[in-house]
Amino acid sequence: xxxxxxxxxxFKGVNYDVYHWEQEMFDGSVETYxxxxxxxxxQVIATRGNKILIPLEEQPRREPYFSLFGGRVHKGEDPLxxxxxxxxxxxGLSSEDWDLFKIYEPSSKMEWNHFVYIARDCKKVAxxxxxxxxxxxxxxxxxxxxxxxxxxxxxxxxxIAMDLLRMKSIDGKLNEFKKRLI
Numbered sequence: 814x815x816x817x818x819x820x821x822x823x824f825k826g827v828n829y830d831v832y833h834w835e836q837e838m839f840d841g842s843v844e845t846y847x848x849x850x851x852x853x854x855x856q857v858i859a860t861r862g863n864k865i866l867i868p869l870e871e872q873p874r875r876e877p878y879f880s881l882f883g884g885r886v887h888k889g890e891d892p893l894x895x896x897x898x899x900x901x902x903x904x905g906l907s908s909e910d911w912d913l914f915k916i917y918e919p920s921s922k923m924e925w926n927h928f929v930y931i932a933r934d935c936k937k938v939a940x941x942x943x944x945x946x947x948x949x950x951x952x953x954x955x956x957x958x959x960x961x962x963x964x965x966x967x968x969x970x971x972x973i974a975m976d977l978l979r980m981k982s983i984d985g986k987l988n989e990f991k992k993r994l995i
Contacts, residue, residue, distance in 0.1 A: 856883030
């Protein structure tokens with residue numbers, strides 16, 4: 814969703830900004846509409862050989878969960894650069910083989926792009942440099958284990974999980990995805 818140019822910022826938060834604008838309805842009446850804006854995010858499906866590397870992450874006030882490596886795209890930062898930076902910070906891994914998997918727009922009430930990249934043949938080049946509110950354990954999975962985690966309640970990126978479920982329902986699509994990863 815794109816917030817209209819005439820919208821006014823009514824609240825500037827740490828992670829979310831709130832905008833209001835007047836919207837004419839089909840019957841001619843006018844209502845105040847509201848939307849959120851947040852920084853774009855970039856996530857990485859990291860692979861090494863025939864394994865997929867994902868974080869088992871823990872943050873304050875949250876039970877441990879599986880995710881993909883990633884985080885916010887800083888203002889003025891290229892999403893691919895952000896994905897590479899986040900992968901390095903959270904895992905110490907780097908790759909020379911990157912592929913944009915998909916750009917999601919997770920909400921119709923929020924201006925937010927979520928970029929998901931594939932990083933193949935990852936190599937350990939540094940130690941993790943985690944934020945003070947992060948604990949990350951790297952899990953190395955085969956493709957079937959990865960699929961099972963993606964569709965579990967303990968996986969945080971629901972858009973990717975939904976895509977995976979769609980792939981499972983169409984002959985050959987899941988195998989195409991596997992070949993793209995590995």
